[in-house]
Amino acid sequence: GQQVMQIPQYQHVQEGEDFTTYCNSSTTLSNIQWYKQRPGGHPVFLIQLVKSGEVKKQKRLTFQFGEAKKNSSLHITATQTTDVGTYFCAVEEAGSNYKLTFGKGTLLTVNP
Amino acid sequence: DAGVIQSPRHEVTEMGQEVTLRCKPISGHNSLFWYRQTMMRGLELLIYFNNNVPIDDSGMPEDRFSAKMPNASFSTLKIQPSEPRDSAVYFCASSPDLNYGYTFGSGTRLTVV
Numbered sequence: 001g002q003q004v005m006q007i008p009q010y011q012h013v014q015e016g017e018d019f020t021t022y023c024n025s026s027t028t029l030s031n032i033q034w035y036k037q038r039p040g041g042h043p044v045f046l047i048q049l050v051k052s053g054e055v056k057k058q059k060r061l062t063f064q065f066g067e068a069k070k071n072s073s074l075h076i077t078a079t080q081t082t083d084v085g086t087y088f089c090a091v092e093e094a095g096s097n098y099k100l101t102f103g104k105g106t107l108l109t110v111n112p
Numbered sequence: 113d114a115g116v117i118q119s120p121r122h123e124v125t126e127m128g129q130e131v132t133l134r135c136k137p138i139s140g141h142n143s144l145f146w147y148r149q150t151m152m153r154g155l156e157l158l159i160y161f162n163n164n165v166p167i168d169d170s171g172m173p174e175d176r177f178s179a180k181m182p183n184a185s186f187s188t189l190k191i192q193p194s195e196p197r198d199s200a201v202y203f204c205a206s207s208p209d210l211n212y213g214y215t216f217g218s219g220t221r222l223t224v225v
Contacts, residue, residue, distance in 0.1 A: 033213055042203060043155070045213035088155065098210035099168055100145075102155040 004091050006103035014111050019076040021106035023089035030092050032072045033100070034063060038085040043102075046074075081110050116217035118204050124223045130192040133220045135204030136185055143210050146179055146189050147203040149219075155203075161187065162210055194224045 005024045013019050023032065031050045035043040047056055049065035049072060056063045062075040076083055086105040092098055117136040125131055137144045145160040159169040161181045169179070176195070181187040191198055201221050205214035 031211070035214075042216040042219050043205075043214075045215065048213055092211070098143075099157060099160070100214070101157065102147075104154045 004089060004101060004103045006089055006106055008106055009104065010107045010109075012109045012111065013079050015081060016078050019079050019083070019108055021074050021087050021089075021108075023072045023074075023091075023103055025070050025091060027070070029069050029072075032065060033090040034072075034074055035088045035090060035102075036085050037088065037105070041085075043088060076108075079108070079110050081112050084108060084110050116204055116206050116215050118202075118217035118220050120220060121218065122221045122223075124225065125194055127195055127224055128193045129224075130190065131194045131198075131222060131224075133189040133202050133204075133222070135187045135189070135217060137187070137204070137206030138215055139185065141206035141208055141215070142184075143207045143212075144181060144187050145205040145207075145214060146187070147205065147216075148200045149203060150200045158189070167210075191222075194222075196224045199223050 007022050011019055031048055033048045034046040036046055037043045047063050049063055052069050053067045054065040060077045064073045072089060074087055086107045088105040089103045090100045092100055116138055119134045143162050146158040148156045148158055156171055158171045159179045160167055164181045164184055177191055179189045199222055201219045203216050203219045205216040207214045
C-alpha cells in the first residue's frame, strides 16, 4: 500500500514560534489532504491540495504541495495554544479507487 | 447539521462478546468510511462504502470483523467474537463522494477486557 512519511513525529514549541510538518511520498500523488486532531478528539479536515506547486493559506496556516507532487508541508506562523494537536496528512493510494491512507501524524505541543 | 453520529461513545466488553458499533453519516454524503486508531498503528482504514456498496474491505483485520450499510443513513461495524487486541478508537467518517475531505464522527472507544 501507499507509504507516506511524516516528520517530525513530535514538535514542542513556545507560543509565538513557527511550526512546520512535512509529508513525503516515494510515489507521485494525485492529491493530498491535511487533518488536525485535538487530544481526545477526532480528525478534522483542513484542506485538500491537488495541483503541482499549489499553495493555500488559512489564516496562520500555509499548505504547500511540491512541484513533483511527492511532498507537502503545513506551516503555522506564530503558534497559539489552540494549535495543539496532531496534524495528519492523508494520501490516496494509486489505483485504489480513492482509498485514503493517513500518515502517522505530527504531535504539536505549545508552551504558553 | 448534526455531523456524523456514532454510538456508543464508549464500550467496555469482555473477551468473546459481540460488539456492534453504529454510525449515521451526514445526510447527502455518498461515501462512508470506518477507521480504527491505536497508538501503535495510527489511523487504519478498515472498510469503505460508496452509495451503500462496499468498495474495499481489505483493511478488515479478519473474519471476526464485518460491516454493513443497509441504507444511506446507517452503517454498522460488528466484531464477533471480540478480543483484547481489538481495543481501539473506531471512527466513522463520511464525505459527499470519493476524493473529498472526510467528516469524522466523535468515535467509539472500545475496550475489550
